[in-house]
Amino acid sequence: MAGHSKWSNIKHRKQSNDLKKSKLFSKLANDIRVSVGNSKLDINSNVKLKKTVDKALSNNMSKDVINNIISSLDTASQIKNVYSATGDNGVSIIMECLDYNKNRIIGEIRYVLNQYNMALVPFKSIEYTYFKIDKISLNSDYNDRLLFYYLDELFLKDVFSNSIYSNIDLSKDLFSLLKVLDIGFEVCKILYPKNVIKLDCNNSNKFCNMIIELEKLPYIANIFSNFLKKL
Template sequence: MSGHSKFANIKHRKAKNDAQKGKIFTKLGREIAVAVKSGGSDPNTNNRLKDIIAKAKSNNMPNDTIARSIKKAEGDADGVNYEYITYEGYGPNGIAVIVETLTDNKNRTAANVRAAFSKGNGNMGTSGCVSFMFEEKGEIIIEKEDTNIDEDDLMMLSLEAGADDFAAEYEGYVITTSKDAFADVYKAIEDAGIKISSGQVTMLPTTNAEIADDNIKAFTKLLDLLESDDDVQEVYHNCSNFDE
């Protein structure tokens, strides 16, 4: 979501995800458990769960693993209580960074996130310091090599299902939705037999910034430290010239 090519970033991220699949599945399972506890196990009546299931599928989490996670959460009412906490701050060159966490120990998580910002030549800010530069949107990515569907047909399918925007790039298609319409658009595309490379509710920057070449190493360290933390679910930033 943050370089010159969404598709270059996706391929890097997918390679990274493949290497850390066990950890990613654990984090997704935790999100599923929290969603089930707060809104029930039926995705038809629990929009949060519906969105997480779509996110899990786009990360290649098997359907039976998703089902087991839901069933486990149903029978684990007295399990560990996790809470979502969002941190905001700045990387090198004032790059805006949002860190979404899911934790059972907010003191530990806050200390780890603060340390990551410090080691990456950034600083953690106060709530709201950068979030105004982002919009919460659904984003679905389809690579051209994965589908033979006509571009116009895919655009009509997406818009009729409730998408806000459809963009064709050299390597594929980017479909943007509102947060509320994401799961319905995802399902419509999935039901049409079209392979989805990436799909989730995310934070898209409305204001971009560039990082100097001599700060790329520090920024990479910041992101790596955050993404490797077990409590961190997602990291968003508004750097426009950084390929992850």
């Protein structure tokens, strides 16, 4: 009986370890999908994806499995659900989520929102308060003065570091310009608030903490908000 009990215990431990490994790999696979979000599939240019892949490798997920996950991703088709919420001081957020269990998504998002006095609302009710724009990420190899001269000609003022935020109607001209200047770039579509709410330090920290909590949820790919901290 002792021998039987010993091997039975080993079997149960192995089953338990296999279950834990399966859950871990499932979470890592979700993390990889979220890391892609609306960004680049190239691991060398997507820092968030690289960190997630390194974590998966350190947990013994094989390179073949990781490559299969990445190669199967079509970023645009990954976004399946959009949720929005409003709260104190006119703050609103919009969350783009990957395909997942809808009931679980709503339950877990609502749990976080309730802690910050935020409530889910129909997306259509706040969609009109955001612009749909293109975020164009440039490579670092370009002539600043020449590029900014042409951007000024296109009346594009929202330029930060190596990213340009462009009205979708102007993007076609901008893409043509970048190709003529031989500047490499990547494009993703984002939501930008028409009116920005400026919050004091306490409220700003409060809502920033909320976004940090929401970003921990494995199926949330992107979060857009309408608030900034007062200077």
